[in-house]
Amino acid sequence: AQTVTQSQPEMSVQEAETVTLSCTYDTSESDYYLFWYKQPPSRQMILVIRQEAYKQQNATENRFSVNFQKAAKSFSLKISDSQLGDAAMYFCAYKETSGSRLTFGEGTQLTVNP
């Protein structure tokens, strides 16, 4: 079974600075999808960014970008120019192409300090 590991239970960053959240996964598949979701205190799960494994180019969405290292099975999220509203729990998730379910990591709680 696929597993997703987020080794940083908590991270903090100063407002306007850059922070990187780590994620590794284990799979025997060659094609799959990876996602980062954000869960603010309102508890809603919000999609931040998506990466397709067969695309070598790293996905970018405004201040959010990923560093996808397929051989290393690593999928980190970089948040640039951090804002107070970025404070949330961040979940890395894996989706195999042969199925539809998402497997989530344990989450990283991000604090943004003013």
Next chain:
Amino acid sequence: DAGVIQSPRHEVTEMGQEVTLRCKPISGHDYLFWYRQTMMRGLELLIYFNNNVPIDDSGMPEDRFSAKMPNASFSTLKIQPSEPRDSAVYFCASSFSHLGSPLHFGNGTRLTVT
């Protein structure tokens, strides 16, 4: 697009009572998922449906849990009888069948069983 709608937002009940959680997926989505979130176990997939048919219920904890999807716009998750260890946030999510389609989550139901 109203998003995935869950009700109720909060539910407090006594041990032994029946609990029914409700979900309306995004119109046009043909996959529906029920997840449970706890501090100890993180986000767990309980069951998912494709075109109203249950595909995988291996995550359902025990026979006290049941889920139905009578039509494309409505699903329920029922716990009977409820126990204190069922206390958690229950999320419903939906997606298109396209392989890279992300899951769209509802706001969740926080269940407290006393």
